[in-house]
Amino acid sequence: MSPRDTEVTDQVTDVCPVRDLLDRIGSKWTVQVIEALAGRTLRFTELERAVDGVSRRVLVRTLRALERDGLLRRTVHPTVPVTVEYALTPLAAGLGGPLTALADWARTHRADMVSARRAYDAAAARPALSGDPA
Amino acid sequence: MSPRDTEVTDQVTDVCPVRDLLDRIGSKWTVQVIEALAGRTLRFTELERAVDGVSRRVLVRTLRALERDGLLRRTVHPTVPVTVEYALTPLAAGLGGPLTALADWARTHRADMVSARRAYDAAAARPALSGDPA
DNA sequence: CGGTATCCCTGCAGATACTG
DNA sequence: CAGTATCTGCAGGGATACCG
Secondary structure, three states: OOOOOOOOOOOOOOOOHHHHHHHHHHOOOHHHHHHHOOOOOEEHHHHHHHHOOOOHHHHHHHHHHHHHOOOEEEEEEOOOOOEEEEEEOHHHHHHHHHHHHHHHHHHHOHHHHHHHHHHHHHHHHOOOOOOOOO | OOOOOOOOOOOOOOOOHHHHHHHHHHOOOHHHHHHHOOOOOEEHHHHHHHHOOOOHHHHHHHHHHHHHOOOEEEEEEOOOOOEEEEEEOHHHHHHHHHHHHHHHHHHHOHHHHHHHHHHHHHHHHOOOOOOOOO
């Protein structure tokens, strides 16, 4: 078997390119990693601190997935204790545009979604009443 | 306890609006449901057939999540057997823009990602070799 | 320093039977 | 017709100890 990992999920996901991409950027830490690496190069430990909250294992998995998709470049410097640098590729830079558009939309309409949720939850709280529940 | 469901995940997700949105559109069937409802109104069973592959329970959950976020409007017609219609809200229509941009990017750069994966997987297959592995 | 190996736990998703 | 109830499975994520 492959010596890498048993948890390889992304094998036959290419049914729809959109779903495929969403599986990537939808995974919990991917976007934060991309943001952390926007315009700069970081080493593993720096990344670990920059993303903050992510566990080692998961961070590694996230980085590997991004690297595998050609969005991330991993450079190993054979120094005394090994040094590894991570940087986004031009491909990832191109993704930045659509991603930012989505982020902007999210921020702009955040209030709408929050209030919609409130309304929905409130409606769910009163099954079949029109007057004051209390 | 709330009579709706025990599996309410989306309670305190508002740390980051982007993550929040990605949790929504990142869930497996959301985008397909949005696509299915683009510009038209469908009933539950129609939706079930349009999305194809989704199970009842999951479809309902997807619809509820979208409705809760104000992206979907659910209309119940008190006919003999009850009739329910689903339609996107203007809010969802606005989301269509950024989402399409992302989809376009995904389609455009699909080949890049696929070849990147091939290269990555090929490299992983030969741990420390330069010649022919066979 | 930059990972891997190992273990656990939760939640999403799938399938299906049942119901107002 | 449009769901809910129930059970199951499994991948994603988390924590941490260990290693070259």
